[in-house]
Amino acid sequence: MSQRMFRTAVPLVIILFAALSPAVRAHHSNANYDAKVEKSMKGTVVDYDWGNPHVLVIWDVKDPGGKTIRWTGDLASVESEQADGLTRHTLKPGDEVIMTVHPAKDGTPYANIIQIRRGDGTMILAVRSQGPKPAKQ
Amino acid sequence: MQKFAVATAAAMAALVGLLLAGAPLALAQASGLDVPLSIPGPGWKTCPRCENLSHIADDRKKANVDTRQFDAHDISGVWGDNGIRLDLDTLPPFTPYGKKLFDATKSTVRGINSKDPINICDPLGYPRLFTYNYGIEFIQLPGRTLEFFDYGHTWRTIWTDGRKLPADPPVTRYLGYAVGRWEGDTFVIESTGFDERSWLADGVGVAYNKTKGEFEDIHGFPHSGDMKVVENYKRLDYGKLQSTLTIIDPKVYTKPWVTSGVATLRPNAELSEYFCVPSEQIAFNAKAIVPTTGAPKGTTLGH
Numbered sequence: 001m002s003q004r005m006f007r008t009a010v011p012l013v014i015i016l017f018a019a020l021s022p023a024v025r026a027h028h029s030n031a032n033y034d035a036k037v038e039k040s041m042k043g044t045v046v047d048y049d050w051g052n053p054h055v056l057v058i059w060d061v062k063d064p065g066g067k068t069i070r071w072t073g074d075l076a077s078v079e080s081e082q083a084d085g086l087t088r089h090t091l092k093p094g095d096e097v098i099m100t101v102h103p104a105k106d107g108t109p110y111a112n113i114i115q116i117r118r119g120d121g122t123m124i125l126a127v128r129s130q131g132p133k134p135a136k137q
Numbered sequence: 138m139q140k141f142a143v144a145t146a147a148a149m150a151a152l153v154g155l156l157l158a159g160a161p162l163a164l165a166q167a168s169g170l171d172v173p174l175s176i177p178g179p180g181w182k183t184c185p186r187c188e189n190l191s192h193i194a195d196d197r198k199k200a201n202v203d204t205r206q207f208d209a210h211d212i213s214g215v216w217g218d219n220g221i222r223l224d225l226d227t228l229p230p231f232t233p234y235g236k237k238l239f240d241a242t243k244s245t246v247r248g249i250n251s252k253d254p255i256n257i258c259d260p261l262g263y264p265r266l267f268t269y270n271y272g273i274e275f276i277q278l279p280g281r282t283l284e285f286f287d288y289g290h291t292w293r294t295i296w297t298d299g300r301k302l303p304a305d306p307p308v309t310r311y312l313g314y315a316v317g318r319w320e321g322d323t324f325v326i327e328s329t330g331f332d333e334r335s336w337l338a339d340g341v342g343v344a345y346n347k348t349k350g351e352f353e354d355i356h357g358f359p360h361s362g363d364m365k366v367v368e369n370y371k372r373l374d375y376g377k378l379q380s381t382l383t384i385i386d387p388k389v390y391t392k393p394w395v396t397s398g399v400a401t402l403r404p405n406a407e408l409s410e411y412f413c414v415p416s417e418q419i420a421f422n423a424k425a426i427v428p429t430t431g432a433p434k435g436t437t438l439g440h
Binding site for chain 1: 172173175183184186187188189192247248255271287409411412413414417418420421424425428429430431
C-alpha cells in the first residue's frame with residue numbers, strides 16, 4: 001500500500017469503525033467519551049440501573065493508594081442491551097467485575113462501557129452485537 | 138474516483154485484517170446467534186431492537202423474505218428498528234426564519250443537545266418518529282391504517298375512508314392529522330396540523346464531523362406549524378418497504394426535503410414498549426448527562 005493510499009485508507013477505516021459505533025443508534029452522542037482510549041479496571045458493582053434511556057452501571061475501584069473511586073458507566077437502551085445479551089438480572093450490587101471503557105475526555109470517572117467481564121474473566125458483554133447498520137435502512 | 142475505490146478497498150481490507158487479528162476490543166467478540174434471543178417465553182417474540190444482526194439475518198432467511206409471495210397492497214407487519222435518518226445530502230437551504238429556528242436549537246452544553254425535547258420526554262412527534270423509532274408496525278383496517286411505534290409506545294391513525302385533511306384544524310397535534318390512499322402499488326400518506334414544538338430529528342447519527350471524527354449533537358432540525366408531510370410506501374418484495382418522506386415547509390425550508398430509504402421486515406419481532414419515563418429520565422440526566430457535559434448542576438435540559 002502506497003503512503004498516499006494509506007493516508008486515504010486510514011481515515012476511511014476510522015469512519016467505518018465510527019459507523020459501527022453504538023453512537024449511531026444511541027439517542028445522544030458519545031462525544032464526551034474518548035473513543036481512542038480503552039481503559040480496563042477491576043471493581044465492585046454498586047448499582048445496576050436497568051432503565052432507559054440508557055442502562056447505567058456504577059462500580060467502585062480501589063486506586064493504588066487505597067482510595068475508592070466510584071465510576072458511572074453508560075450503556076445503551078434496555079432494548080438495545082437485550083440484543084447484547086444483558087437482562088435485568090445480569091448484574092447486582094456486590095458483583096466483582098472487570099470493566100473496559102472509553103473514559104470521559106475530562107478525566108472524571110464517567111465512561112462509555114465497551115466490555116464487561118465477571119471477576120473470573122467470564123464475558124458478560126462484548127459491545128456491540130447490534131453491529132453496523134447501513135446509513136439508510 | 139478510481140483512487141477512492143482503491144482506497145476504499147484498501148480500507149475494507151485493513152478492517153477485515155483488524156477483525157481477523159481480533160485487535161479491536163469492541164469488535165473482537167462480535168456476538169451473534171450465540172447471544173440468547175430475548176423473549177419472555179414460548180410463543181412470545183423478541184422486540185425489533187432486541188435482536189442482534191445475526192438474529193435478524195437468521196429470522197429473515199427462515200421467513201424467505203427475499204422470495205416469498207406478497208400482496209403489493211399489504212404493508213402490514215413490523216418494520217425496522219431504528220427509523221430512517223434524514224438525508225443531509227438533500228437538505229434544502231433554510232429560509233431566514235428557518236435559520237433562526239435552527240440556530241435556536243443549538244446546544245448549550247457539549248456531547249448532547251441540551252435543547253433536545255427528548256431529554257425531558259416530550260413527545261417526539263412526527264416525522265421524528267419516522268427518523269427514529271425502534272421499529273414500527275402497520276395494521277390495515279377498513280377505513281384506516283394504524284401505525285404503531287415502539288418508541289413512545291404510541292400510534293397514529295392514517296384515515297383511508299376518503300376524508301380530506303383539515304384546512305384549519307382546531308388544535309395542532311404532535312403526530313398531525315393523516316390521510317392515506319393507494320396510487321398503484323404505492324401507499325401515499327399526507328399529513329398536516331403539526332405541533333411546532335417537535336423536531337424532525339436531532340444531530341446524532343445525522344451530522345458526522347469528519348475533522349473531529351465524531352457524531353455531533355449540536356443542532357436539531359426544526360419545522361413550523363404549517364409543515365405538510367407526504368410519505369410514499371411501496372413494498373419492493375416481501376421483506377423490503379421502500380419509504381420516502383417529503384417535508385414541505387416553505388416557512389423553514391426553501392424547497393421540499395426528500396429522504397428515501399428501505400425499511401426491512403422483522404418477521405420474528407413484535408413491538409415492545411419503550412416509554413420515555415420522566416422520573417427515569419430525570420435520574421439519568423443527573424447521573425450521566427449533567428456530570429459529563431460540562432453543564433452546571435441544576436441545568437434544565439430540554440429547552
